[in-house]
């Protein structure tokens with residue numbers, strides 16, 4: 001097997017991205033103590049647009065393009081991303097390695113005054129720009145006012161303190177990576193308030209022709225995690241989604257059985273279709289297709305069609 005003196009990881013320059021790259025660096029060093037790791041910071045287009053919700057910007061792969069150019073040019077060996085920000089289809093010549101690490105997949109509620117969403121007074125204002133979070137929040141509290149909020153995790157926490165939000169919803173994983181879990185007021189159960197496909201997991205992207213790095217990193221891959229994420233991402237893909245659709249997906253392998261939970265919801269939370277499926281982990285993608293079929297039968301396609309039309 002080819003050995004590497006130094007592996008170059010490309011990362012966005014944000015604090016969260018750098019923390020993710022550092023997690024992969026640490027992991028590589030645990031497996032290969034003699035290999036050096038260098039982190040190359042790259043500013044992406046997505047980092048420069050801060051004033052619009054994700055689903056309004058020419059979204060797909062916004063944060064990835066510059067990193068992908070460097071991968072294809074052989075300037076970096078691998079790029080680390082939050083898996084949930086990686087589109088289900090990648091450009092030619094690039095691929096994801098099997099997953100290695102997943103932090104807490106749950107969404108969390110953060111408030112300076114209230115311990116949970118149920119404690120919020122009628123008409124309270126909750127900050128999120130995610131269609132998936134909006135639908136689920138309004139699904140169990142139709143009286144809430146959902147107000148868009150953007151920026152990185154730190155910016156959103158500042159807005160919570162300075163603007164008129166009673167609470168915000170974020171991913172636990174981001175806060176965990178930044179060492180800020182003490183800000184969390186409440187954790188949503190991932191089986192009832194479904195996270196985004198791949199939430200909390202790190203994706204390692206490589207150039208497909210870089211067989212050396214693929215083989216070198218293959219022992220970092222976690223098989224159960226790979227099946228869980230295959231199930232979640234296949235469900236999202238079959239339902240035709242990216243981060244611009246109100247689709248939730250969450251899978252766990254327990255005692256050699258994989259259970260996949262899926263949800264599609266309208267933006268006002270009035271129509272929510274959810275279901276789950278259990279089977280053998282190695283059939284992850286088939287299970288996801290079957291669950292997508294069940295969700296469609298229950299009305300998911302109509303809901304997604306309406307959301308697309310809403311978007312204009």
Ligand SMILES: NCc1[nH]cc(CCC(=O)O)c1CC(=O)O
Pocket residue numbers: 082083084085169170171172173174198199200201
């Ligand atoms: N949508 C933005 C985004 N992309 C990745 C994370 C961090 C969590 C993760 O790695 O899944 C976040 C923040 C959030 O959703 O609160």
